[in-house]
Amino acid sequence: DTAVSQTPKYLVTQMGNDKSIKCEQNLGHDTMYWYKQDSKKFLKIMFSYNNKELIINETVPNRFSPKSPDKAHLNLHINSLELGDSAVYFCASSQLGAYEQYFGPGTRLTVT
């Protein structure tokens, strides 16, 4: 069974479109995260949710809107996609206070 899953794994779209990436974890964790890995492989946190409540929002453009319908799911919606949004987006989960984070397989987003 996959612990943290993301769909889709690849996403190619045009500038100006709106797209969503879904994330689900079956580890029973209460905290989920979105990270962005740029073309130079640098990984940076974007958002963190604990029990459906936003706890970290790292100066991300408001075109990015995370949504957590329940503590096992954290989706990322991106409006008006720009070329600079091309990256790999990773979802991760952990139990609050446990520090160890488990990552999904990543979604490679390409904006043309």
Add this chain to the structure above:
Amino acid sequence: AQTVTQSQPEMSVQEAETVTLSCTYDTSENNYYLFWYKQPPSRQMILVIRQEAYKQQNATENRFSVNFQKAAKSFSLKISDSQLGDTAMYFCAFINTDKLIFGTGTRLQVFP
């Protein structure tokens, strides 16, 4: 601000040899965790090893061990008996609350 520095963008090692990847970090916190993550070409982020800052003993996981020097804020990863499957990007990461802060990564190539 907390930062993580990996000064070796690329390293190479011959199969069966030992290699050490360097990492330094900067924090004013006393309690935190350090991690090494491996990212093979498959893109999956795999936790290799973790170290709690309050533990003086260096963590070991099979062929992977760390040299944790808290006063020097240094956290290097030693890979013994290198295998072809160790070829990957390696990221050092720091956490003290919820936010993982990553270094820029070291690309390790293992040659036969």
